[in-house]
Amino acid sequence: MGIVKALKGDTGGQVMLAVLLVVTLVVPVLNLAVPETSFWHVSTYTVTLLGKYLTYALLAVAVDLVWGYLGILSLGHGAFFALGGYAMGMYLMRQIGDRGVYGDPLLPDFMVFLNWKELPWFWNGFDMFWFAALMAILVPGVLAYVFGYLAFRSRVTGVYLSIITQALTYALMLAFFRNEMGFGGNNGLTDFKELLGFDLQSDGTRAGLFIASAAALALGYLACRMIVTSRLGRVAVAIRDAESRTRFIGYRVERVKVAIFAFSAMLAGVAGALYVPQVGIINPGEFSPLNSIELVIWVAVGGRATLYGAVVGALMVNYGKSTFTAMFPEAWLFALGALFVLVTLLLPRGIAGWLPARRAG
Amino acid sequence: MRITASHHRGRGLAGAFFSLILAGMTWWGTAAAGTLEEALPGLADRAFAVKQQAVQAIAATGDSRAFPILQALLAGDLYTREGADPPLVVARRTGTGWSLRDPLTRADLGEVEWEAVKKIPLNNALRTALRGGIATLTLSSPDPAVRSRAAKDLMRDPSPESVAALRVRLEQEQDAAVRTTLVLAVAVADLRVGTPEARLAAVSTLEGSLHPEARNGLTTLIANETNADVKAAAERALTAIDSRLTWNARAETLFFGLSLGSVLVLAAIGLAITFGVMGVINMAHGELMMLGAYTTYLVQQALPGWVDYSLFVAIPAAFIVSGLFGIAIERTVIRFLYGRPLETLLATFGISLILQQLVRTVISAQNVAVENPSWMSGSLHINPALALTYNRLYILAFALLVFVALLLILKRTALGLQVRAVSQNRAMARAMGVRSARVDALTFGLGAGIAGVAGVALSQLTNVGPNMGQAYIIDSFMVVVFGGVGNLWGTLIGGMTLGVANKFMEPWAGAVLAKILVLVFIILFIQKRPRGLFPQRGRAADG
Numbered sequence: 001m002g003i004v005k006a007l008k009g010d011t012g013g014q015v016m017l018a019v020l021l022v023v024t025l026v027v028p029v030l031n032l033a034v035p036e037t038s039f040w041h042v043s044t045y046t047v048t049l050l051g052k053y054l055t056y057a058l059l060a061v062a063v064d065l066v067w068g069y070l071g072i073l074s075l076g077h078g079a080f081f082a083l084g085g086y087a088m089g090m091y092l093m094r095q096i097g098d099r100g101v102y103g104d105p106l107l108p109d110f111m112v113f114l115n116w117k118e119l120p121w122f123w124n125g126f127d128m129f130w131f132a133a134l135m136a137i138l139v140p141g142v143l144a145y146v147f148g149y150l151a152f153r154s155r156v157t158g159v160y161l162s163i164i165t166q167a168l169t170y171a172l173m174l175a176f177f178r179n180e181m182g183f184g185g186n187n188g189l190t191d192f193k194e195l196l197g198f199d200l201q202s203d204g205t206r207a208g209l210f211i212a213s214a215a216a217l218a219l220g221y222l223a224c225r226m227i228v229t230s231r232l233g234r235v236a237v238a239i240r241d242a243e244s245r246t247r248f249i250g251y252r253v254e255r256v257k258v259a260i261f262a263f264s265a266m267l268a269g270v271a272g273a274l275y276v277p278q279v280g281i282i283n284p285g286e287f288s289p290l291n292s293i294e295l296v297i298w299v300a301v302g303g304r305a306t307l308y309g310a311v312v313g314a315l316m317v318n319y320g321k322s323t324f325t326a327m328f329p330e331a332w333l334f335a336l337g338a339l340f341v342l343v344t345l346l347l348p349r350g351i352a353g354w355l356p357a358r359r360a361g
Numbered sequence: 362m363r364i365t366a367s368h369h370r371g372r373g374l375a376g377a378f379f380s381l382i383l384a385g386m387t388w389w390g391t392a393a394a395g396t397l398e399e400a401l402p403g404l405a406d407r408a409f410a411v412k413q414q415a416v417q418a419i420a421a422t423g424d425s426r427a428f429p430i431l432q433a434l435l436a437g438d439l440y441t442r443e444g445a446d447p448p449l450v451v452a453r454r455t456g457t458g459w460s461l462r463d464p465l466t467r468a469d470l471g472e473v474e475w476e477a478v479k480k481i482p483l484n485n486a487l488r489t490a491l492r493g494g495i496a497t498l499t500l501s502s503p504d505p506a507v508r509s510r511a512a513k514d515l516m517r518d519p520s521p522e523s524v525a526a527l528r529v530r531l532e533q534e535q536d537a538a539v540r541t542t543l544v545l546a547v548a549v550a551d552l553r554v555g556t557p558e559a560r561l562a563a564v565s566t567l568e569g570s571l572h573p574e575a576r577n578g579l580t581t582l583i584a585n586e587t588n589a590d591v592k593a594a595a596e597r598a599l600t601a602i603d604s605r606l607t608w609n610a611r612a613e614t615l616f617f618g619l620s621l622g623s624v625l626v627l628a629a630i631g632l633a634i635t636f637g638v639m640g641v642i643n644m645a646h647g648e649l650m651m652l653g654a655y656t657t658y659l660v661q662q663a664l665p666g667w668v669d670y671s672l673f674v675a676i677p678a679a680f681i682v683s684g685l686f687g688i689a690i691e692r693t694v695i696r697f698l699y700g701r702p703l704e705t706l707l708a709t710f711g712i713s714l715i716l717q718q719l720v721r722t723v724i725s726a727q728n729v730a731v732e733n734p735s736w737m738s739g740s741l742h743i744n745p746a747l748a749l750t751y752n753r754l755y756i757l758a759f760a761l762l763v764f765v766a767l768l769l770i771l772k773r774t775a776l777g778l779q780v781r782a783v784s785q786n787r788a789m790a791r792a793m794g795v796r797s798a799r800v801d802a803l804t805f806g807l808g809a810g811i812a813g814v815a816g817v818a819l820s821q822l823t824n825v826g827p828n829m830g831q832a833y834i835i836d837s838f839m840v841v842v843f844g845g846v847g848n849l850w851g852t853l854i855g856g857m858t859l860g861v862a863n864k865f866m867e868p869w870a871g872a873v874l875a876k877i878l879v880l881v882f883i884i885l886f887i888q889k890r891p892r893g894l895f896p897q898r899g900r901a902a903d904g
Contacts, residue, residue, distance in 0.1 A: 073703045147884075154888040159642050159702045163838045164884050170835050171880040174873050289835065293710055300707060333718035340711020344704045345697055 006225040012308040012352060013225060017218060023050075024214040028207040044203045048278050051210035053318050055275040058217045060298045060314035061307055062267035065224045067296070068305030069233060070260050071240035076165030077268050078292035079172050080140035082282065084269030086176075087139060089189035089282040090123060091132030092200075096193050109191070110184045120182040129196055136273035137266045144265030148258040157243065166289050173287035188283025195277050206278070213274045217311070220267050224307055227260065236260055294336070300343045303350025312351060397424040397465070404434065404481060405441045405449055412481070413490045420494030428498045430464045435491045439464065440478035452478050489518055497526045505536040512539070512546040516574055519550030545570060549578040557588045564591065568598040569605060571746040576602050609746040614864050620753040622860025623760035626853055627818055628833045629840035630767060631811035633852040636841055638784040638804055641695055642706040646837065647830025648716035649809045652686060653679035653816020654825045655720060658729045669734040672817065679813035686716075687809020691802050699801075713830065720827045728826035737821060756818045763814060764853055770807070771849070780804050839883050845893030855894055859883075 007014055027050065030042040059081050066072045098105040102112040106119055125131040147168060151161055179185035198205040227233050235256050238246045247253045276282045285291075295314070302313025317339070324332045347353060400422060403415025416434075419427045433439045433451050440452040440459070450470060452459040459478055461470035483491075492514060499511035508530070515523045527550060531543045544566065551563035560582070567575040579599045586592040628650060635643045643649075656679040661671045690712055698705045737755055740748040771777035779800045782790040791797050823829065836859075844855025859879055866875035890896070 073706070150885070150888045154891050156887055156891045159706060160842060160887065160891065162642075162703065162706060163842055164887055167835060167839060167880050167884060171877045171884075174877050174880075178873055290831075293707075296707065297711075330718070330722060333714045333721075337711040337714030337718065340714065341694055341708050344708040344711075345694065348704070 002226055003222055006222060006229050008229075010225060010308070012306060013221065016308040016311055017221065020214055020218060024211055028211060031207055032203060044206050047203075047210050048206050049322065051206070051213045051278045052275060053315050054210070054213040054217050055271040055278070056295070056298070056318055057311040057314040058213070058220045058271040058274075059268050059295055060302070060310035061217070061220055061224055062264040062271065063295055064299045064302075064304055064307055064310035065227070065267070066261055066264045067299060068307070068310075069228050069240060070236045070257060071243075072257070072261065073159075073162045073296065074165045074261075074264075075162050075289065075292050075296065076169040077265070077295060078289075079169035079287055080144060080265040080268035081272040081275070082169075082172070082176075082284075082286035083140045083143065084136040084272030085276040085282040085286060086183060086189070086272075087126075087132050087136035087269070088273035088276045089192075090126040090183075091129060092192035092195060092277060093189050094123070094127040095195070096191065099193055100191070108184070108189070110187065111182075114179060123182070133273065136269045140265040140269035140272075141262045145258060145262040148261040149254070152254040152257045152261075166292065169287050169292050170289050173284050173289075176284035176287060184283070186284065188281060188285075189276075190281040190283075192277065192280055200277055200280070209274065209278050213278070216270055216274055220270065221307060221311070223263075224267075227263070228307070232256060232260070297336070297340055297343065299350075301339065301347075301350055303352025306350075306352040309350050309352035316351075397422045397427055397430075401430070401449060401465070404430075404439065409484050409487055413487055416487065416490045416494045420497045426465055428495065431491055431495050431498065433464065434481060434483070435488065435495065437480060437483070439481050441481060442473075442478045450478060493518060493520060493523050497523060500526060500530045505539050508534075508536070508539045509542045512542045513574070516546040516549040516578075519553050524550045524554060545572055545575060549574050552578045552582045557591055560586075560588070560591045561594055564594045564598050568601055570602065571605060571609065571744050573745070576606075606746055609744065612743075613747055613749075614868070615861060616749055616753070618861030618864035619857060620757055620860070621864055622857035623753075623757040624815075624819065624822065624833075625836055625840050625860050626856035627756075627760045627763060627815035628812075629837035629844075629852050629856055630764060630849065631808040631815065632837050633841050633844070633846070633849060634767070634811070635805055635808040637846045637848065638780055639699075639801060640702055641699075641805070642702055642709065643805075643808070644706055644710040644834060645690065645713040645716060645830075646709075646808075646812050647832070647834035648713045649683045649687060649812035649830070650816035650819060650833060651720065651825075651827065651830040652683050652716065653813030654731065654820035654829060655724065655729070655816075656682045656813065657817045657820040658731050658825055661732055668732045669736060672734060672821075675817050676814055679817045680810040681813075683813025683816065684806040684810030687812075688802050688806040690809070691805035695805065696798065696801065713834075717827045717830070726827060728824045731820040731825050733821055752821050756821065759818055763811060764849065767807075767811065768849055776800070776803060839880065841893075842887060843883050843893055845895035848893075848895040851893055851895035 007017075027042055027047060030040055031044060031047050034041045036043075059077065062080075063074060063077050066074055066077075093108045096108065100109040100112075102109050104112050107116060111119070126135070147165075151164065156164065175181055176183050176188075177186055183189065192200055194200055195205065195209075198208065200206075228236070235246065235251050238251070239253055239256060243253060272282075272286075298314040298317045299310045300313070301317055302311065303309030320335070321332065324335055343350065397419060400415050400418035403411050403418065406412055406415070416431065419431060430439070430451075438451050438453065440450050440461075441448055442450055442461075447463055447465070449464055450461040451464050452461050454460075455472060458472055458474040460472050461478070462468065463470055496511040496514040499507050500515070502508055502511070512527060512530075515527060524547060527543055527547045531540065531547060534540045534543055548563035548566040551559045552567075555563060564579070564582075567579060570576075576599070579595050579602070582595050583592060583599065586595060628647075631649070632643060632646050635641045635646070657672070657675040660675040660678055661668060664671050664674065690709070694708050694712065695705055698708060733752060737752040740750040741754060742748045769777075771780060779790070779795045780803075782793070782795055783797050783800050783804075787797055790800075819825075819829065819833075823832075840852060840856045840859055843859060844851030844853070862882075863875050863879050866878055870878060887893075
């Protein structure tokens, strides 16, 4: 019942979820069951690429939740994404076992290379999938909770908040670049072999990860819809539009903000955890402020405060990026820069703004 | 061939034995007095001890011809030959053999074949003696710099003779700088070879000296000293030196911190204007700095051979280039986004990407080489342990100059008055007849122009490349946020504080960790004081 209520009036979301369902059912079949010579065959490369886009879409939904409905422009969501990715990466590293270049049964290759004798304490437990999965959600969540608690309590808002979230991801990037941190330094974590016993290179695992990403996106989308259609969501919109007034009416503005902010960070962490096994590497570059700000433009292109717009924007911009960088590598930054300028100037409501006006939802 | 060789060796051994006895008989005689002609044959001897005597004797003559001979020996250019006069020759390799020269008269002795001469072998003791001898001779050189260097050479490996030579020179020396070095050299040499009284006197001379040689000498002395008084005095002196060195190290760190701070202030001050006065987040600020740095490069390319003066052209040029870009950005993009700071952030970020790619496409994706003018290289020596590089000093002064200029513009000019009026109350300013659109464009142009000028300064410190702006954007925002928006003094104090804090943390935390700690500190600081060190007061602050 909750789902029905959440999607009521959300035509864009219904269409998006329906398309997602069809794609999720059809693509793995076309990949696995249709022979490679056939016109209808979808290559594993494409499946993985689509899976990657879906994790980006989930990340964009997380950003839209805080930006569109809470008015917080986070320039640090890439950090939560990367932290989730690192948690998954640590699990995948431990799964390599003694198949690494140095063949050490316990230590990942980079630690052997750095002459470390034992596993750092924070790597304990990451040999178990459930623990890693929990950490992929908890670590970004707790970081966002602490950060948000401190920031919202002292009423850091607007551009100040944007700038310190950017400083947060920048500081994390510098920290993860250090070898002493114990996360592989500059090279990050890579050379993964298998996930839950499934070979990461096999077509079946790739298709499975694609389906998992689609499911995560659908569930994440529904969860966000439930939040924004609930009482909490209405208070959030009130905070976005008139924070002081909401506070004076008697709402605990900080609690609402920190709760939604932490939830959004957890979604980003899930997206990161699904992203890493598909691309096969996680390194500190994922923390770069450029990534975080780029994902804001996905949301802006799609149309903020619509949620489905974030999905559309993430898919479109990333598809554009893949094609553009392959065809005219020089021109991509011009195109991205122009996108930033034109969308903010001419399309403040994004692509969703073109669609017929929605009924109040 | 074989017979000749063994014959040769036999004669050489006998000769060496004979010379050794001779040398033993005339030990001090040779060393103390005598002419160069008398001392020279000792060099041809087989025994190293005899050669060493001869070197000291030659050095003691003070003969002007002695210096090149010892140098030739050290360089391995001095050879002996049999059955011809003079027996010692300076030989240089030619295509077919050796070209010979008389070491005393410098006369050309013609060419000989390969086997006619034999190199004088050296060992380490002899090399040391040679360097000492050369230093003794150079102590009387007419060039003060050469004398100073010689004194330093002598203190590295002193002997009673070299101390004597140093003392003699000290009495005659007129040049103050050389005298200082000589006093130091005598004291350091006395530490090694002097009597206990001389050592004690030397320790008191060296107390408080910052020369590394003084500290080394004292450390060696403490390790080997048997006399308790001398040892205690030396330990006291060493403690005093170490404490002074610590203070000098702190002063140096402070200087590095202020230097970093001056760069941060330069980078942030333009941002403080656009952010503080106009409420505009200009993410392209770093790229406007990059344009300034590239202007410096292009000016240098346009004026080859004028590197020393090109900066004076580059500073106004960079101000104009970046300023015009700034006005163009304001007129085409930002003016449509006033009152929507988050949107300006995104739009100017897009502009920063376009500017980066523009430079990559038009000029080069690689870093370009910007030359430093000669007057900015070198350093100001405060004392032996503390030297401040001129380029950092000039940039520090330049940052303060820009700061004062900007302060004057805002406080003393009509434009400044209008800028402040618009920033405090836009509607009221417009009602009073201020053309706020024009003021906005000029303010943004001013902020951008200052970014360009900052870029000129940066081009003298770091690599100039398309990505250079990104490295500074977060740091400069941190400075503005830390110092307080809309307050130039806040930017100055904030930038300097962050620069100094960063450099003081670096020794124990490492450069990267220090930077992380500063970022974490600001994130925590902004919790306590969300509007920075110097918040803007009045109604304008009620955002």
